Amino acid sequence: MEGFSISTLITAVIVLVVLVFLGQGAVYFYQRWQKKRQFQRIIDSGLPSIDQMDGAQFEYFLVELFRQLQYKAKGSKASHDYGADLILDKENRIVVQAKRYGVNKKVGIKAVQEVYFAQTYFQADEAWVLTNSLFTQSAKNGAEKTGVKLFDREDLQRWLSQVNPALDAKTVVETVKPKERKCPACGGLLEKRTSKHGAFMGCSHYPACTHTEPINAKN
Numbered sequence: 001m002e003g004f005s006i007s008t009l010i011t012a013v014i015v016l017v018v019l020v021f022l023g024q025g026a027v028y029f030y031q032r033w034q035k036k037r038q039f040q041r042i043i044d045s046g047l048p049s050i051d052q053m054d055g056a057q058f059e060y061f062l063v064e065l066f067r068q069l070q071y072k073a074k075g076s077k078a079s080h081d082y083g084a085d086l087i088l089d090k091e092n093r094i095v096v097q098a099k100r101y102g103v104n105k106k107v108g109i110k111a112v113q114e115v116y117f118a119q120t121y122f123q124a125d126e127a128w129v130l131t132n133s134l135f136t137q138s139a140k141n142g143a144e145k146t147g148v149k150l151f152d153r154e155d156l157q158r159w160l161s162q163v164n165p166a167l168d169a170k171t172v173v174e175t176v177k178p179k180e181r182k183c184p185a186c187g188g189l190l191e192k193r194t195s196k197h198g199a200f201m202g203c204s205h206y207p208a209c210t211h212t213e214p215i216n217a218k219n
Contacts, residue, residue, distance in 0.1 A: 052215060054215050057100075057178060061169060066086070069163060072088065083118035084121075094127070096130055097115040101133040106134045106139070107131045107134070108135075112139050128151060133152065181201075183203040183205070186208075200212050201214070
């Protein structure tokens with residue numbers, strides 16, 4: 001009886017160890033599958049192309065995005081001085097400040113303050129800050145106090161999944177001209193160029209000046 005009990009105990013321990021190992025393996029592979037699925041959703045939605053845009057391209061893209069979401073959307077250069085990059089009209093009027101940042105750079109409270117002023121200036125019903133990145137805690141705190149709504153990378157992905165597939169972020173990157181800016185090395189204009197590595201900004205005085213920088217370097 002004693003031998004049987006010890007043998008049974010050893011078997012039970014072995015079975016338990018195997019089950020724990022299999023369980024951990026299942027969790028690991030499930031997590032990998034979830035990450036792969038999430039990454040594929042990002043690829044399908046066009047976020048990698050959005051990450052390559054400069055500010056002007058991002059605003060253009062958002063106007064088209066919200067038009068497909070049944071908003072009357074417009075971007076106004078004049079509105080930039082008052083904290084709004086886009087004005088949306090549907091059931092009510094919304095002012096939007098758009099922040100195309102690197103995914104590792106978070107949007108701070110300044111954007112919240114500026115769009116909050118824009119809401120008053122344009123007599124809008126709501127004020128939004130929309131980014132392809134994330135928000136700092138101070139921005140979240142400021143938004144909670146002022147009623148400004150924050151929409152981050154996850155929200156942008158959700159909107160992208162709702163629209164017509166014809167809205168192609170990659171096409172915007174390739175066809176919409178980036179915002180004009182000067183070469184910091186010689187004062188010439190930076191022009192959009194392409195190589196086997198993708199699009200970049202190069203000096204108009206090339207080959208006398210060989211300065212280059214990413215399209216989104218100034219955002």
